[in-house]
Amino acid sequence: MSASSVIDFRAVTKKYGTGAFGLDEATFSVDRGDFVFMIGSTGSGKSTVMRLLIKELEPTDGTILVAGRDLSTIKRRQVPFYRRNIGVVFQDFKLLPNRTVYDNVAYALQVTGHSRKEIRAKVPDILRLTGLSTKLHNYPDQLSGGEQQRVSIARAFVNHPPLLLADEPTGNLDPETSIDIMRLLYRINRTGTTVLVATHDHAMVDKMRRRVLELSRGRVVRDEATGLYARDESTREFAQRLRGPSEAPQIV
Amino acid sequence: MKHSLGFFLRESLRAMRRNAAPSFAALATVTVTLIVVGVFIPIVQATTGAANSAAGKVMVDVYMQRHATHAQDARVMGELRRLPHVQRVVFESKAQALAQQRRQDPLAYELLSGNPLPDTFHVYPSTPSVVLTVRAEIADAGGPGQMLDPAIASVSNHTQDTKRLLTVTRFVTITAALLAALLIAASVLLIGNTIRLSLYARRREVEVMKLVGATDWFIRWPFVIEGVVVGAAAALTAIVTLALAKVLVLDPLASNWGLISAPHTIGIVPLMFVLLVAGVGVSAIGSGLSLRRFLRV
Structure with missing residues (x-):
């Protein structure tokens, strides 16, 4: 629990109304600039962690600090302003179906009161970064899953939040597209943003060689940096390693 | 904003x-x-x-004795006006009543030598629903059948019609x-x-x-x-x-x-x-x- 931790869970328990445990005295912290995987089977508490972090849920017990701030001190009316400091990416993309790619990303800026001029400057930049320059005026239902997830990441990152949460970002995507998405998240991490990714894709996690938190029945059962912790590799090296020899397409 | x-x-x-x-x-x-x-x-x-x-036309007619004097008319007028639920009292003299009736049925009144009609007060209640109370205050002032004033001969009795209306x-x-x-x-x-x-x-x-x-x-x-x-x-x-x-x-x-x-x-x-x-x-x-x-x- 260093002073520079962005996320700090202290004995956090979340009990649901049904009696099920979402989290059971989970304690962990994530340092600034980290790229952390959270793994565990369905119902292990990954999503609970995410929803607690964006204050969609309140913990039953324990303390959550984000950037040193106790979340229980944030009033309901301040929640929208708190959320603007966190980018969120979901398995089901959660795009606004009635808006074009451009407008979906622009919405995150409109919410925070950016002027139209700023929006016109920032949105094309972030869409170029995510490789969507040619899809500006398409609607979400005209895009592939991978492209939709890129839009969602662009929207999460356009405000340059210090923390990016991704809940099963590759859950609906094929392996090749998943690698692209992970690569994009890694690139965002390299700009200094702390990234927390929840997934049950063990194979991917093993190859990424990043810190891994494993949850089981709401408890943290593993917290370690797996394999070679190559912090400064380029995104190209990163992607190559992910595809790796073992991932070579097998032709039957 | x-x-x-x-x-x-x-x-x-x-x-x-x-x-x-x-x-x-x-x-x-x-x-x-x-x-x-x-x-x-x-x-x-x-x-x-x-x-x-229709309800606005609900009223109580008060008929004076045939030989009532102007002084009696004035006294009754005052008494009627002081009743609690009365909004308005309109006086119709026997001459006016006769003229009115004659207009409606000239032949019948041609035969009459004198004026058989009494002086009349039309008493309008403050709201239609209290019309029967007002009638009772006039006709049964001192007990059943005892008029408010001895100069009053009778009070119109349309109780059934009024109730139905x-x-x-x-x-x-x-x-x-x-x-x-x-x-x-x-x-x-x-x-x-x-x-x-x-x-x-x-x-x-x-x-x-x-x-x-x-x-x-x-x-x-x-x-x-x-x-x-x-x-x-x-x-x-x-x-x-x-x-x-x-x-x-x-x-x-x-x-x-x-x-x-x-x-x-x-x-x-x-x-x-x-x-x-x-x-x-x-x-x-x-x-x-x-x-x-x-x-x-």
Whole structure:
């Protein structure tokens, strides 16, 4: 629990109304600039962690600090302003179906009161970064899953939040597209943003060689940096390693 | 506020363009409801107006002794006026009464040499329903059959007719009020439900907006403006329909059908105003309120 931790869970328990445990005295912290995987089977508490972090849920017990701030001190009316400091990416993309790619990303800026001029400057930049320059005026239902997830990441990152949460970002995507998405998240991490990714894709996690938190029945059962912790590799090296020899397409 | 009205207006117009079907459903519902309300308001008014004007004719006739003097007339007049539930007392002298009767039936009164009619007081109660109390105060002042003043010969006795008239008027008024209440309740529920449905279709959108960090009012304003626009459009459609119906159907009929030109109905201009305010108000408040449940994410 260093002073520079962005996320700090202290004995956090979340009990649901049904009696099920979402989290059971989970304690962990994530340092600034980290790229952390959270793994565990369905119902292990990954999503609970995410929803607690964006204050969609309140913990039953324990303390959550984000950037040193106790979340229980944030009033309901301040929640929208708190959320603007966190980018969120979901398995089901959660795009606004009635808006074009451009407008979906622009919405995150409109919410925070950016002027139209700023929006016109920032949105094309972030869409170029995510490789969507040619899809500006398409609607979400005209895009592939991978492209939709890129839009969602662009929207999460356009405000340059210090923390990016991704809940099963590759859950609906094929392996090749998943690698692209992970690569994009890694690139965002390299700009200094702390990234927390929840997934049950063990194979991917093993190859990424990043810190891994494993949850089981709401408890943290593993917290370690797996394999070679190559912090400064380029995104190209990163992607190559992910595809790796073992991932070579097998032709039957 | 960092966000201009223009921004919210564009947002709500975009939403309506992209959700044309639910918006149209809401528009149609509000239009139909407003047309029904617009037809119903004058009908209720005409009915209760007719009932009230019938009830307004309820009174007690007080007949003086045939040989009552002017002094006695004046004394009785004063006594009647002091009664608690009396609103107005009108004196009709025997000469006036005779002239009145003669006009109605000249032949019968031709035969009479003198004037058989007494001086009469028409006593109007403060409200029609207390007419029987007033009658009792005059005719049974000191016990059954004991007049308020010895100079009074008799008091008109239309107890049965009066009771029946009062029952009918009360029934008409209560029925009209009940119907109006039911209609208003049905309209509000119908409009509220339509709005709720079209919002339900967009609840995921609201959820996403909250995740991106939009404040409640930032999400709500476009919906409220959308409600205003839909409500105004519906009110205008309803008003145009009603105005056309009045000019094309009602006005030609009114000249040969007395009932339609009943005196105490609302004018077309105030009616338009009421419909416009109701349409815009219910839609805007409805969408603002219905959204609240989806905002609790």
